[in-house]
Amino acid sequence: MSTIRQSPPNQPLTLLYLESDATARTAAKTLFLSRFETLYTAENVEQAHLLYEEHRLEIDVIVTELSFPHASGIDLIRWVREQNTFVTIVALCARGDTAFIPQALELNVDGFLFKPFTQEQLFSTLDHLLEKIYLRYENTQNALLLKQYIDITNASSIISKTDPNGFITFVNDKFCQITGYRPDELLGQQHNIIRHPDMPKSAFKDLWATIKAKKTWQGVVKNRAKNGDPYYVKTTVQPILNANGEIEEFISLRHDITAIMSDKKQLFDYLSANALSVLILIQIEDYTVLEKFYDKGSVEKIEQTFGKTLLYLMPNPWGFQRIYHLENGLYAFAIDRRSCRADKEEIHAVLEQFLANVKEHVVKIDTIEYDISVICSYTYGIFKVFEDAKIGIEQAIATKQPIVYADGLSGIEYDNALKNIETIHTIKTAIDTGNILSYFQPIVDNHTRKITKYESLVRLVNEGGQLLTPYFFLEVAKKGRYYSKITKIVLDNSFAALLKIPDAAISINLSLHDIEREEIIRHIFQLLDRYPEQTSRIVFELLESEDIRDIAHIQRFIQNVKQRGVKIAIDDFGTGYSNFERMLSYEPDILKIDGSLIRNIDTNEVNRNIVETIVLFAQKQRLETVAEFVENEAIYRIVTDLGVDYSQGYHFGRPELF
Incomplete structure (x- = not known):
């Protein structure tokens, strides 16, 4: 028989944590102790066995790796499940542990954490499981209470008796109080007088089939009082047999559980x-x-x-x-x-x-x-x-x-999660091995055709040596802690490149969400302090976003960097979330016209008119303009004729390493 820990909801819980890596155990200790009062740690399966044997009545949750040098976390999980089917188990999965996942699912593991995981992922998984633990404890406690109410007929029980044909022969005061009927309105009636229309007929078919077979029926029933109000009762119906084994009557004991029954x-x-x-x-x-x-x-x-x-x-x-x-x-x-x-x-x-x-x-x-x-x-x-x-x-x-x-959508979500885990591993490896790189694409002056700026573009080299553009990794990185690391690497590479090109500026992409991160702001000003002579050759390209929380914070950042000589460009202007009023509040120096307007400007008159309008607007505001996606001479001549100041695209050069 399984032993269930009877901790009431929101009371201190105990965790057994099995992790072979000493550094990981130490790092996780503080995190786990924010959710558990007591923490037992083991570095191998043998230690975990001993700790569980000694503290089995205390332990609520087990977090264990699936792979060990000389044993398997699956063996531990299987052994624990044989002892206690109710203890909550979370499997820690490393990249090579996918073969263990089907076995873990068969053993009813309650959750998975995929290494490397963020603090937010850990807390989200734990909080979800702890909620289930508290609910299970609550339900177990309610069941124990209800069993005691069934065993004794006291003033707290709602009691009725019916004859073998289902007609009511007795009700107690509690029955009358909850239903709102007088005894004389109930006696001689059938129980459908209080039946709620939400209750399926199949439930009562099951009830009658069970008690007619001289067995006890138990279940939760939704009833309707005389005034129409619904109420829930945990009900036990017991056939009472005479000396010949024939059904003499039925007695029903109920307990009002309306307060704890949610839809x-x-x-x-x-x-x-x-x-x-x-x-x-x-x-x-x-x-x-x-x-x-x-x-x-x-x-x-x-x-x-x-x-x-x-x-x-x-x-x-x-x-x-x-x-x-x-x-x-x-x-x-x-x-x-x-x-x-x-x-x-x-x-x-x-x-x-x-x-x-x-x-x-x-x-x-x-x-x-x-x-x-x-x-x-x-x-x-x-x-x-x-x-x-x-x-x-x-x-x-x-x-x-x-x-x-x-x-099947949850399965697709799971597949996507696995792909994201692979991508996160690729990102982490690239960061650790110095394979987050900055490539630089030239920007030319339309009047002189000379290179005056370069845009810094992030690239990642994976373990197979492939060069990946942001499309393949940046969105996944934004969901975890690696995004800020990538941003800081790009900033470092870009500022360092200033020393290699003394006659040109470097344009660096920043999302407005980057500017909302305090660690990124701090890093930017550290670099501005380190390169005081080069700040006038830095351009920050800001990408508009719909869900900015603090525009005043963005404006303060822009004012501070502009005081140091940095220029501000608005990226992808003319599409997406671009907002003229808000854009002007950023006091930009440059508008980068979105490539979707430039790419086919030689064949699309509407796009040409839009670009002409943007240029006129920029000239009145004394802003410089840059055309992106200038792919050939024809496009270059059109944007030049329209008055665009600079061009960027494959016509002048692809992104390259310095």
């Missing part, structure tokens, strides 16, 4: 109990806008009122019997796949009709009417059904699709 818990219980399910998630579109526009009370009323109408708005050929209200404008329909054998095209058609119904429906609260629009995600299967559907909702929001078929 999300109930949905997860349903999906667990029905291995093959159809799940449809419905999300109120632009819910965050709704929250900003209305107060919290109004939003809750809108959600509740809208939720009550969903069963009527959803075409229901399969017999959905309830709606689950999750959180933040998210709702769910779930049904056993055996009751819904429709293919995805049929489900999609039903959801299209549902969306049409929602579009015509108005949510009315008091005298105010609200128009609500929704997006949908649906899936069916036996593995990660909710995870698939939730990712489907995220995809629907990102792509503005009204309906997304989500089957």
Whole structure:
């Protein structure tokens, strides 16, 4: 029999950490102690065995490597699972451990951390697992309490008796209090007088089949009081047999658990109990806008009122019997796949009709009417059904699709995660081996055709010797701690290049998010102090972004570097997030016209007119202009004739090492 640690939620927890690398153990200690009160560490499987044997009643979580010189973390996991199926286990995976992952999944490992991992990734994984541990402890504690209530019939129990035909013969005071009925209104009635319409008929079929077979039935039941209010009870129905073994009556003992039953818990219980399910998630579109526009009370009323109408708005050929209200404008329909054998095209058609119904429906609260629009995600299967559907909702929001078929999306996310892990390894290796490089592309004066500037462009050489452009690694780097390291390397390379080209300036790309990072700002000013004679030959190219948090901070940075002689350019001007008013607040010296406007300017009159307008604007503001993607002589002549000051592109040179 497994021993379960009975720690109540939010109480101190204990971790067993198995890591062969002494440096990693030391580095992780502080991080783990921010989440656990007690930490036991082991450097090999044998030590972990001994520690677990000694502290098995204390240990809540085990974090272990999968690969060791003389033993396998899988062996430890298998041994622990034989002792205790409930302890939470996290597997640390190195790059070469992918062969162990299927075995770890078979042993029901609760989570994975892929080396190298960031502090944010560690805490995200741990917090997710700790939430599950607390929920399990809470549910275990509730089950123990409910068992005691079943064993004794006291004032806290809701009790009723029925005859073999299901007619009520007795109710206690608690039963009357929670239902709102008087005894005389209940006696002689059947229990469907308090049945809630959300409860599926199949649940009561199972109940009657069980007790008619002279067995005890237990479960959670949603009932409806006389005034219409719902309530949840944990119910035990016990057949009472006479001396001949015949059913004399049924006694039901209940405990009110309404306060701890959320729709999300109930949905997860349903999906667990029905291995093959159809799940449809419905999300109120632009819910965050709704929250900003209305107060919290109004939003809750809108959600509740809208939720009550969903069963009527959803075409229901399969017999959905309830709606689950999750959180933040998210709702769910779930049904056993055996009751819904429709293919995805049929489900999609039903959801299209549902969306049409929602579009015509108005949510009315008091005298105010609200128009609500929704997006949908649906899936069916036996593995990660909710995870698939939730990712489907995220995809629907990102792509503005009204309906997304989500089957297998969580697997795709997992595959992407593995690819990102490989990319992160490539980035780390390149940083460690000095293979983050700066290539420089010339920028020429359109009047003299002489090189006056170079743009610094980052490149990465992988372990196979391939030269990679930022397209292959920079977005992944932005999600972790290596992005700032890359930025600092590029800054170092670019400032050092000034000494190799005494007659030209160096243009360095900076995103506005870079400027929001204190460590990057500090590094920039250290370099400006180290190269005081060269600062007038530095240009920072700023790439606009939609989600800048602190424009005043950006403006202060620009003012400070300009006081040292640095020039400011706005990159990719004329497309994306470029904003004339905000751009002028940055007081730039140069506008770099986006390459998408230049690339086909010799054949696209609209682009030519746009570039001409930008040049006129820049000239009135006394700003220099640079045309990117100048690929041939024809384009060069056009941009020169339009008054563009500088050109950059393959016509004058590809990016090269100095």
